[in-house]
Amino acid sequence: MGKKIEKDKNTIKQMVALYCRHKLNMPKPDEQYQKLINYCCLRLDKCKWGENKMACKNCPVHCYKTEMREQIRKVMRWAGPRMLFYKPIAAIKHLLGK
Numbered sequence: 001m002g003k004k005i006e007k008d009k010n011t012i013k014q015m016v017a018l019y020c021r022h023k024l025n026m027p028k029p030d031e032q033y034q035k036l037i038n039y040c041c042l043r044l045d046k047c048k049w050g051e052n053k054m055a056c057k058n059c060p061v062h063c064y065k066t067e068m069r070e071q072i073r074k075v076m077r078w079a080g081p082r083m084l085f086y087k088p089i090a091a092i093k094h095l096l097g098k
Contacts, residue, residue: 015079
């Protein structure tokens with residue numbers, strides 16, 4: 001896979017781990033959240049746009065199942081702003097699209 005896809009996968013993993021650790025008080029993602037990470041990574045691997053992909057929320061093709069889309073939205077809404085405090089370099093790179 002390409003560099004952008006791998007960065008997006010890493011960002012997902014970091015956000016889910018942050019959510020689990022600080023919102024849910026779990027030392028690491030449990031089975032449910034690991035399944036979410038795996039699902040998101042699979043969707044990224046199969047993205048029809050490849051390295052030219054846009055943010056999933058702006059994509060005209062919604063390839064996530066409704067349940068999974070809602071779950072990752074919830075995680076991202078909570079973890080996104082907090083990434084600046086816990087993972088500032090990753091958050092800034094993500095915001096700048098690098």
